[in-house]
Amino acid sequence: MRAFSQLLDALVYTRSRNAKLGLIAAYMRAAPDPDRGWALAALTGNLDLKAVKSSAIGDMIRARTDPILYEMSRDYVGDLAETVALLWPKREDQPAELDDGSLSLSAVIDRLHGVSRAAAPDMLAQMMDHLDSSGRFALLKLATGGLRVGISARLAKTGFAQAFDLDVDDVEQVWHALSPPYAALFDWAEGRTARPDPEGTPYFRPFMLAHPLEADSVDLQDYAAEWKWDGIRIQIVGTGTETRLYSRAGDDISGSFPEIAEAFAGHAVLDGELLVRGDMQGGEAASFNALQQRLGRKSVTAKMMADYPAFVRLYDLLIEGDEDLRAMPWEQRRARLEAYMPQLSSDRFDISSVIDAPDFEALADIRAGARDAAIEGVMLKRRDSPYVAGRKAALWYKWKRDPLTADCVMMYAQRGHGKRSSFYSDYTFGCWTEDGELLPVGKAYSGFTDEELKWLDRFVRQNTVARFGPVREVEKTLVLEVAFDSIHDSKRHKSGLAMRFPRIARIRKDKPAAEADTVAGLKKLVS
Numbered sequence: 001m002r003a004f005s006q007l008l009d010a011l012v013y014t015r016s017r018n019a020k021l022g023l024i025a026a027y028m029r030a031a032p033d034p035d036r037g038w039a040l041a042a043l044t045g046n047l048d049l050k051a052v053k054s055s056a057i058g059d060m061i062r063a064r065t066d067p068i069l070y071e072m073s074r075d076y077v078g079d080l081a082e083t084v085a086l087l088w089p090k091r092e093d094q095p096a097e098l099d100d101g102s103l104s105l106s107a108v109i110d111r112l113h114g115v116s117r118a119a120a121p122d123m124l125a126q127m128m129d130h131l132d133s134s135g136r137f138a139l140l141k142l143a144t145g146g147l148r149v150g151i152s153a154r155l156a157k158t159g160f161a162q163a164f165d166l167d168v169d170d171v172e173q174v175w176h177a178l179s180p181p182y183a184a185l186f187d188w189a190e191g192r193t194a195r196p197d198p199e200g201t202p203y204f205r206p207f208m209l210a211h212p213l214e215a216d217s218v219d220l221q222d223y224a225a226e227w228k229w230d231g232i233r234i235q236i237v238g239t240g241t242e243t244r245l246y247s248r249a250g251d252d253i254s255g256s257f258p259e260i261a262e263a264f265a266g267h268a269v270l271d272g273e274l275l276v277r278g279d280m281q282g283g284e285a286a287s288f289n290a291l292q293q294r295l296g297r298k299s300v301t302a303k304m305m306a307d308y309p310a311f312v313r314l315y316d317l318l319i320e321g322d323e324d325l326r327a328m329p330w331e332q333r334r335a336r337l338e339a340y341m342p343q344l345s346s347d348r349f350d351i352s353s354v355i356d357a358p359d360f361e362a363l364a365d366i367r368a369g370a371r372d373a374a375i376e377g378v379m380l381k382r383r384d385s386p387y388v389a390g391r392k393a394a395l396w397y398k399w400k401r402d403p404l405t406a407d408c409v410m411m412y413a414q415r416g417h418g419k420r421s422s423f424y425s426d427y428t429f430g431c432w433t434e435d436g437e438l439l440p441v442g443k444a445y446s447g448f449t450d451e452e453l454k455w456l457d458r459f460v461r462q463n464t465v466a467r468f469g470p471v472r473e474v475e476k477t478l479v480l481e482v483a484f485d486s487i488h489d490s491k492r493h494k495s496g497l498a499m500r501f502p503r504i505a506r507i508r509k510d511k512p513a514a515e516a517d518t519v520a521g522l523k524k525l526v527s
Contacts, residue, residue, distance in 0.1 A: 001131065003031055004039050004105045005138035011151060020151055024159025035105040037181025042147050043156035045251065046180055049112045052120045052143045054080055060121050064089055078415040078470050081140035085133045103130060106181070112143055153249050164189035169206045169389045172250055177201045202237040202244040205269060205318060205326075206389035210379060210396035218360060218397065223380040224330065225355040225363055228398055229313055230288045230376035230486070230500070231275040232295070236260070236312065240267035245274075256297050257310050263348040267321050268340070271387075272314040273352070275374060285313070285374035287488040289498045313352045314341075318387055326387040333387065367399065376485065377401045403483040404525055405505060406431065406517045409438055410478045413460040415470045416445065423453055424460040424472060427504070429480055431495070432518045438476055439495040439519055442484065447503030456507070479508035479516050487525050495519050497526070 007027045014020050024043070028036050041047040061070050061084045070087060077083040101107060108127065115123050124143055128136045141147040154168075157175065161168040166189060177198035178185055187193040234253070235246040243261045245254045254261045257274065276294070278286030286308075293308050294300060317337040318326050325333050334354075341351055355378065357363035367378050377400035385395040408429035416425035426445040430438040448456065459478060466473040483505040490498035497519065 001103045001105050001108055001135050001138065003027065004035065005131075005134040007039070008138050008141070008147075009134050017155070020155060021159045021162050024151075024156060025163035028160050028163040031105075033183065033186060034181035037183065037186060038105050038109050040156065040160055040182055040185075041180035042142060043151065044153040045147075046153075047109070047142070047145075047147075049109070049142060049145055052117070052124055054144055056121045057081075057084055057124075057140060057144070060084070060125055061087060064125075075470055076415075078421050079417055081137055081144065082421070084140060085137035088128055088133075088136055090129060103127060103135075108139065108142065153251065157250075160185075160189070170195065172204055172206050174198050174203070175250065176203045176244070176246075176252065200239065202239050202242050204235060204237065204244075204246045204250045206250075207233065207235065207248050207271065208316075208387050208389065208396060209391040210398040211391055211393065213380065213397040213399040218380055220357060220360055220363065222384075223382055223397075224334075225357055226315070226352050226379045226381065227355065227370070227375050228377040228379045228400065229273040229275060229285065229352065230374050231273040231285070231291055231313070234272060234274045234312065235318075236264055236268075236270045236272065238264050238266045238268055240265070255299055256294060258300065259305055260310055260312060260348055263345045266343060268317065269319040270312075270314055270337075271316040271318060272312040272349075274310060274312055276308045276310055285311075287374060287486065288500055289488040289490060311348050311350065313350055315352050316387060328386065329384040330381050330387075331383045367401065370401065375401070401485065403485055403505075404487065405481055405483050406441075406522060406525075407479050407508060407511060407515070408441060408482050409476050409513045409516045410459075410474055410480055411438060411440060411476060413456075413472050413474060420453075423457045425453055425457070427456070427480065429482060431516060431522055432514075434518070434520060440493065441495045441497050441519065441522060442482060442499040442502040444480075444482060444502040444504050447483065447505055448507070452504075452507060477513050479511040479513055480504050481506040481508050487522055489526055495522075497522055 004027075007023060010023050011020055014023065027039065031039065038047065057080060058070075065087055070083070073087055074080065074083045077086070111123060111127075112120070120143070124139070127139060131139060157171050158168045160166075161171045171185075174185065174188075174196045177196060184193065184196050188195050233248045237244050237246065243254070243264045244252055245257055245261055247253050260274070274291070275285040276290040278284050278290065290308055294304060294310065297304075314337060317333055317340055318324070320336060320340065325336060328336075337351065341349070355363065355366060357366055363378065377398060380397040380399065382395050388395070408431055410427050411430045412428040413424035414426040414428075415421060416423055426443060428440050428443045430440045433439055460472055460474055463475040463477065464472045465475055481504070482499070482502050484499040484502040486500040488498050488500065489496060492498070
């Protein structure tokens with residue numbers, strides 16, 4: 001357990017991507033089986049324990065220490081597991097960690113898998129008594145299912161591949177045919193067996209990605225233009241008997257959208273955009289805000305599926321039956337996709353149309369006028385491009401819409417997490433109503449430099465008017481220019497609005513708060 005907890009500590013406080021990869025690779029080479037397999041499952045989000053509720057952990061620490069001290073510490077630190085790990089009073093007569101293997105990572109996971117929710121707190125407390133603060137932090141994160149250390153599943157798989165000099169795309173292809181603690185994966189990585197064969201299973205293929213378009217030098221004679229839809233990119237993989245849906249990161253999201261998986265019975269692999277229908281009469285795609293109501297859910301109710309009916313707007317056909325089409329030019333794959341469409345339910349699948357533009361200038365005008373709720377921009381795909389994993393130069397480009405901006409007033413600030421836990425880095429901002437009331441319209445925690453973060457943190461501390469746990473209310477005097485991709489109606493917010501990807505574009509020290517934008521003005525931007 002100690003080696004795993006030290007890995008988590010190092011990942012939390014390491015910024016460099018290459019350094020993170022090096023840490024993961026070193027652990028994978030050095031750790032014993034099956035510990036490293038369980039660690040890989042935890043880092044990639046494939047370890048679902050959740051043996052203990054967060055409220056039970058709060059009760060545990062209140063029973064061990066002064067509840068007021070705990071509440072004050074939680075307010076300062078901001079993270080439950082980190083607070084309890086640091087504050088937990090270890091018994092003086094027990095060593096930091098037992099050396100009999102009972103606190104190895106695999107042993108801990110076995111115990112958490114087998115314990116009832118009622119018995120879990122006592123068992124957790126016993127293990128915590130034998131661990132140092134780093135070990136307690138790792139244990140609590142595992143037990144609550146909240147292991148987030150600033151890396152993606154793809155990064156963890158890349159670190160594993162780097163450890164054994166493998167191609168990460170090869171790892172991705174066999175990944176979903178295996179299960180934790182991945183004994184067959186490590187046997188292959190270390191040369192004891194051949195590469196696991198995923199054929200016959202609905203396994204993931206890495207997506208082809210696009211580079212941002214930075215100039216207008218693309219010749220539309222060589223490229224086709226499509227809309228870039230504002231949903232989530234998914235891959236539909238069917239074997240004829242089983243269908244799975246994968247996100248761009250390779251996560252299996254079939255359980256969140258069962259109606260899509262059930263509607264596809266083919267033997268094929270397709271690439272498309274998962275969307276939710278808005279007006280059922282017109283059948284058009286709703287905004288990303290509607291899709292968000294269903295994201296992250298492991299199971300959905302019939303009412304949820306009826307209120308937010310999902311469908312897929314298809315971009316590409318990668319495999320049809322036993323024929324791999326990825327080496328074909330885009331134009332040929334497009335023709336095959338169009339011919340494949342009649343096999344699919346029109347309620348759940350349609351095809352992304354090609355934009356008719358004679359030249360780049362005309363395309364720029366079309367793009368500039370596109371403010372549909374579900375359009376994020378334009379894709380440019382070289383007509384002779386094969387479908388290859390990752391981003392390859394000069395094949396596909398994405399040309400996003402220019403962001404919208406609004407001048408908003410900071411209202412609240414909250415402590416960040418990890419390396420930002422000592423800074424107020426999450427900002428809620430608002431705009432004015434006709435009656436002079438300031439209503440929240442969004443929240444942002446990115447877009448600013450480290451120096452600007454320090455300045456904003458000082459502003460929050462020096463202008464606090466009220467405290468609510470880890471949140472501070474501030475004087476309504478600071479204007480922030482906020483950039484966002486789109487804005488939509490929302491029943492969840494008092495202002496009736498929700499921003500898509502808000503970020504701080506500029507700190508407007510020069511602008512009086514009274515001159516910030518209005519809610520009515522933002523409503524005119526709703527698409």
